[in-house]
Amino acid sequence: MSALTFTLKTAPQQRVDLSALTPDALADKSLADIAAIELPSGHDKPRVDTLFDISGDDASDIVIKNATDRLDYIGHGMRSGRITVHGNVGSYLAFKLRKGEIVLHGNAGDFAASGMAGGLLHVHGNVGDFLASAIIGERRGMKGGTVIITGNAGERAGDQMRRGLVLIEGNVGSYCASRMIAGTIGVMGTTGEYLAYGMRRGTVLLNNAPKLHATIQDCGSHTLPFLSLMFKSFRDLPTKFAAVNRNRVQRYAGDIANDGKGEILVFK
Amino acid sequence: MIINGVSIDDTFAEAFGMRGTRVIITAQNLKWAYNAAQAMTGFATSVIACGVEAGIERELAPEETPDGRPGVSILMFAMGSAVLMKQLETRMGQCVLTCPTAAAFSGLEGGDRINLGKNLRFFGDGFQTSKVFGGKRYWRVPVMDGEFMTEETTGMVRAVGGGNFLILAESQPQALAACEAAIEAMKKIPNVIMPFPGGVVRSGSKVGSKYKSLIASTNDAFCPTLKGITKTELSPEIESVMEIVIDGLTADDINKAMKVGIAAACELGAANGIKRISAGNYGGKLGPFLFKLREIMSGDYA
Numbered sequence: 337m338s339a340l341t342f343t344l345k346t347a348p349q350q351r352v353d354l355s356a357l358t359p360d361a362l363a364d365k366s367l368a369d370i371a372a373i374e375l376p377s378g379h380d381k382p383r384v385d386t387l388f389d390i391s392g393d394d395a396s397d398i399v400i401k402n403a404t405d406r407l408d409y410i411g412h413g414m415r416s417g418r419i420t421v422h423g424n425v426g427s428y429l430a431f432k433l434r435k436g437e438i439v440l441h442g443n444a445g446d447f448a449a450s451g452m453a454g455g456l457l458h459v460h461g462n463v464g465d466f467l468a469s470a471i472i473g474e475r476r477g478m479k480g481g482t483v484i485i486t487g488n489a490g491e492r493a494g495d496q497m498r499r500g501l502v503l504i505e506g507n508v509g510s511y512c513a514s515r516m517i518a519g520t521i522g523v524m525g526t527t528g529e530y531l532a533y534g535m536r537r538g539t540v541l542l543n544n545a546p547k548l549h550a551t552i553q554d555c556g557s558h559t560l561p562f563l564s565l566m567f568k569s570f571r572d573l574p575t576k577f578a579a580v581n582r583n584r585v586q587r588y589a590g591d592i593a594n595d596g597k598g599e600i601l602v603f604k
Numbered sequence: 605m606i607i608n609g610v611s612i613d614d615t616f617a618e619a620f621g622m623r624g625t626r627v628i629i630t631a632q633n634l635k636w637a638y639n640a641a642q643a644m645t646g647f648a649t650s651v652i653a654c655g656v657e658a659g660i661e662r663e664l665a666p667e668e669t670p671d672g673r674p675g676v677s678i679l680m681f682a683m684g685s686a687v688l689m690k691q692l693e694t695r696m697g698q699c700v701l702t703c704p705t706a707a708a709f710s711g712l713e714g715g716d717r718i719n720l721g722k723n724l725r726f727f728g729d730g731f732q733t734s735k736v737f738g739g740k741r742y743w744r745v746p747v748m749d750g751e752f753m754t755e756e757t758t759g760m761v762r763a764v765g766g767g768n769f770l771i772l773a774e775s776q777p778q779a780l781a782a783c784e785a786a787i788e789a790m791k792k793i794p795n796v797i798m799p800f801p802g803g804v805v806r807s808g809s810k811v812g813s814k815y816k817s818l819i820a821s822t823n824d825a826f827c828p829t830l831k832g833i834t835k836t837e838l839s840p841e842i843e844s845v846m847e848i849v850i851d852g853l854t855a856d857d858i859n860k861a862m863k864v865g866i867a868a869a870c871e872l873g874a875a876n877g878i879k880r881i882s883a884g885n886y887g888g889k890l891g892p893f894l895f896k897l898r899e900i901m902s903g904d905y906a
Binding site: 499520537539558559560561562564565566568569597599 | 670671672673705707730731733735736737738742744750751753
């Protein structure tokens, strides 16, 4: 069996919702059935085969080629298998992902990993704003799983994040970890303004000293034993964080305007 | 059956079902891991008055522990799950939470999950935080030396307690030397502990007493000083009897420990005053596990 491959014929004029193309949704479908699936796109519902050339037959291993930033909701609610995407994608990548693995070789738009509850999202590129955050009207962002971004993330990464692990090897924009409820965010590069604004609980792990606002408080330098445990849990992840093994950090707590039980740990 | 001049009685040890758990204690170095572990397993020789029987199973190298620090593993056994959970929590709170640099982790993956640090977190008075790594929840409690870290739960399994054998010798020093040799050998067996001081008990008991308030009293049939006035089990040359009690996660673990222990005692042999190996039982009617000495010593357990 070879990977079920969708090769985009031409870039669509409208945004296309690819929620229907997940391994579990396609598990028992024939190629003809898959070709006939209608994908929401503006006012239209184009069939899959009008947008994509389809090849292969293993629905548990889906490959999307020639992707563009108008393809939204890739891996929406996925519960098993693997999706590999080549090219840029639109918003809501790995939206409400439950289980399985999504690997993107390209850049993603806003709200990647929003509402994600499990599994792995690995982006070899940059992501837009609101990574692992709550969509408008939701009160919780990412609820579990692991996100690895090899490039940069935009603003509001981890907004209202509830649980899980986000590792960003590049830089992040402003308001990273804003209103964060719990979980862990690691950033190897730089962070923007208002880091941890309204942060309630959780951990932000930084390589570079951030610019902090007034309601984040310095708690001094510490050697924290739990970091050994955390880095051990990173060992098998495909990220530069897997090689980190330092547990001497400067600890900042906050946002004290919102309970103040969050922490920003900066490697010494 | 005679091994190196030591007579093996045709009898058996009678053991009971218990609940057991394993906890891994780590610290900055082995010295402090031992300090915590020895406190936690202190006053835990017999369920009769201590609630639990506990002991240090073995040392753990840094690469064997969850947090990469040196540590020791502890086994703890009780007659019921409620007692075990209560004792575990109490001992964690008084002996591990209090011990500088010490941290506690689950030592059993399977079994029923029971609280390890789940309630100790409230010592943090609201400053405690939790982290989930690899599906396991850990608690970080701020304390004066930094942070106390503990896994939320550990495993509890059905286990076996009360495996035992008696070493009968011509003198007290000789009995003790045989016990020491046996304990050294038995410490190498995983999944078992010998809960009494140094692994050895000199006050073996029988069920009941002439005093109504006591449920157990001295095992007069094995007391050498009473040879002339009681229905003794001892021949004239026996001057001292000591017992080794074993608790294990499974009956097979106890079998293995008894085999190597008895073999080590017998290695000293009759030439060193070791005359007989016997075992304590209640006629085989009370305990579901019978460890027959001759079968163990002729079997292939170690």
